[in-house]
Amino acid sequence: MTWDTIVTASPTFILGLPLLFAFLTTLVGRFSKRLGKLLFGVGLLLTTFFVGVMSYQVLTDGSWFYVFGAEQPSPENLLSFFRITFVADGFAVLATLTIAITALAAGIYSYSFMKGESGLNKFYTLFLLTLAGVNGMVLTGDLFNLFVWFEVTSVASCALVAFRNYKGKSVEAGLKYMVLSTVGGLFVLFSIGLLYGQYGVLNYALLREGITGTFIDKLALGILVVMFAMKSSSVPMQMWAPDAYGEAPGSVTPFIAITSMGSLFVLFRLLFGVFSVSISPAASGSILIILGVLSMIVGVTMALVQSDLKRLIAYLSVSQIGYMMMAVGVGLATLNTGEYESFGELAMQGGLFHMINDGVYKALLFLSAVAVVHATGIRSLNELGGVAHKMPYTTFFFLLGALSIAGIPPLSGFSSKLLIYKSVYLYSPILVIIALVVSIITLAIIGKAFFNAFLGPNQGLVKNHISKTMLLSMGILTAVLVLFTLFPNVVVTEIVSPAIEGLIGSFEGVLP
Amino acid sequence: MIDIGIVLEDMWSPIIFIVIVLLNLGLAYWLFKMGDPTYNKTEHSGEPFISGNRPPEDVRKIHVAGDNLFWGFTDALKRYFEPLIEGHTGRLxxxxxxxxxxLAVVLVYIYLVV
Structure with a gap:
């Protein structure tokens, strides 16, 4: 097997390695817990490595399609229809990079954070299964395969949320998440059935060519939009998210949040890649914009009244999802019009840049907040205070993440929000006014959280030690955040622009 | 070769921003150094000053709790906040x-608009 073959097959390694190591971790972990733990780390690092390999190849040589099974479907040979396509393009690079950065940080953090919990090998297995599932969702080019990865992600991440089953609230949050995910999955399967029944194909590219905009197509579109929006924690279907994020083990909270963003990546892929040719993108775009604005407003105002640190960040996360939906919605609404050239593409740049940005600073915020909860055993902002005296590094990490989510210059959150404001203003100034007000309230909320938890006299609340691996994981995220802050232009031209090309591209390579 | 241009969309350069902030910090430090170096720290310097009142012995009473911040804002908008909070029942x-x-609203919208 040559290096070129390995590079071409890198999408399969991104999916296969976490699956393999999930299996090995449990198997070997039965005999040696330390070896199981080591295998988890190796699996995570290898998956990240292959994400890097695929990204480098796509960004230097362009996109390709990796096909499992038959190269081309043929009517003479029924077995030839057993083929699954994976799309390695700019959009897949953006999605897998976002997931990989968060997964790596959450995995390293878990090493010491989860110490003392029982059944850790199962935890590592569930972590790797979730990673495989969410990577599969964003890499696949086939609807049924999407459903399979959707289910893998849902089952594994629900179990992760409820992992600490000795806590009633964790089990309740896991159950709610599981019921909603299962209902969502069944609806997704139903809409896939509607499309397959009409066109007899599941491949994105073939569907893109085949869909004619019938009554049934619109039904399938509506179901897919709502179910993936629900999984992305969009308002008014966001209520599961603060429960799940709040009660999941702290180290995996950002990872659970990134699986939600995985659903948003899929939603964008379907709207641009499958439905935008035959069903008015303006209508789909306006649905995204409405859901986005609702998410921004409701998310930020609910965060304002939270006194629980983790739930507060969870609601801010809902609010940030709103920015992405609004910006990409503007890009979709203007697609195939003159407005796309003048500001739609810029809105897309802002929205997609905000996705990778949000993945990083939200993870940093969650992990630093979890460090505070871990050190003090307190989640309530009414009881916290003065922890900066004993936790200077965590304070610094939290402050960086906080200022970035609030869009304070020069941090990277400001760069992506600036692109969104500049472009969305040309579509509708009212949307930008709402976005600016939401950003100001976000700053006020972050100020409240920082003031309450970190500032003030030392109250002697810090009881537990923060390990070096926990600091290392926050340090990795900080390093990425600093790079994004200093070179937003590089991120936009080298990662975000190819992602837009991939999203709008026509999948020509997979047509039979 | 990657172009590490420092200006985003001809409108924003974080590096120039940071340089300006550092210059301002340098200016502030220079002004600070121009101050009176003979200042004597007393035993009370650095204590909280609450409008001249004696600070409470228990440090927890100095700190403002989370629910107290923005109370005025949320109370003034309680007609918006109360139904919003009540809507988040926690029931599956x-x-x-x-x-x-x-789902119903989106489907109706799609059929009416598309």
Missing amino acids: NDYMYWVVIT
Whole structure:
């Protein structure tokens, strides 16, 4: 097997390695817990490595399609229809990079954070299964395969949320998440059935060519939009998210949040890649914009009244999802019009840049907040205070993440929000006014959280030690955040622009 | 070769911003150094000053709790906040209602608009 073959097959390694190591971790972990733990780390690092390999190849040589099974479907040979396509393009690079950065940080953090919990090998297995599932969702080019990865992600991440089953609230949050995910999955399967029944194909590219905009197509579109929006924690279907994020083990909270963003990546892929040719993108775009604005407003105002640190960040996360939906919605609404050239593409740049940005600073915020909860055993902002005296590094990490989510210059959150404001203003100034007000309230909320938890006299609340691996994981995220802050232009031209090309591209390579 | 241009869309350069902030910090430090170096720290310097009142012995009473911040804002807008908070019941049935309602609204919208 040559290096070129390995590079071409890198999408399969991104999916296969976490699956393999999930299996090995449990198997070997039965005999040696330390070896199981080591295998988890190796699996995570290898998956990240292959994400890097695929990204480098796509960004230097362009996109390709990796096909499992038959190269081309043929009517003479029924077995030839057993083929699954994976799309390695700019959009897949953006999605897998976002997931990989968060997964790596959450995995390293878990090493010491989860110490003392029982059944850790199962935890590592569930972590790797979730990673495989969410990577599969964003890499696949086939609807049924999407459903399979959707289910893998849902089952594994629900179990992760409820992992600490000795806590009633964790089990309740896991159950709610599981019921909603299962209902969502069944609806997704139903809409896939509607499309397959009409066109007899599941491949994105073939569907893109085949869909004619019938009554049934619109039904399938509506179901897919709502179910993936629900999984992305969009308002008014966001209520599961603060429960799940709040009660999941702290180290995996950002990872659970990134699986939600995985659903948003899929939603964008379907709207641009499958439905935008035959069903008015303006209508789909306006649905995204409405859901986005609702998410921004409701998310930020609910965060304002939270006194629980983790739930507060969870609601801010809902609010940030709103920015992405609004910006990409503007890009979709203007697609195939003159407005796309003048500001739609810029809105897309802002929205997609905000996705990778949000993945990083939200993870940093969650992990630093979890460090505070871990050190003090307190989640309530009414009881916290003065922890900066004993936790200077965590304070610094939290402050960086906080200022970035609030869009304070020069941090990277400001760069992506600036692109969104500049472009969305040309579509509708009212949307930008709402976005600016939401950003100001976000700053006020972050100020409240920082003031309450970190500032003030030392109250002697810090009881537990923060390990070096926990600091290392926050340090990795900080390093990425600093790079994004200093070179937003590089991120936009080298990662975000190819992602837009991939999203709008026509999948020509997979047509039979 | 990657172009590490420092200006985003001809409108924003974080590096120039940071340089200006550092210059300002340098200026502030220079002004600070121009101050009176003979200042004597007393035993009370650095203590909280609450409008001249004696600070409470228990440090927890100095700190403003989370719910107290923005109380005025949320109280003034309670007609917005109360139904919003009550809507977040925590009941799974209600979560499902919202999914079904949103699905119905989106489907009607698609059929009317597309």
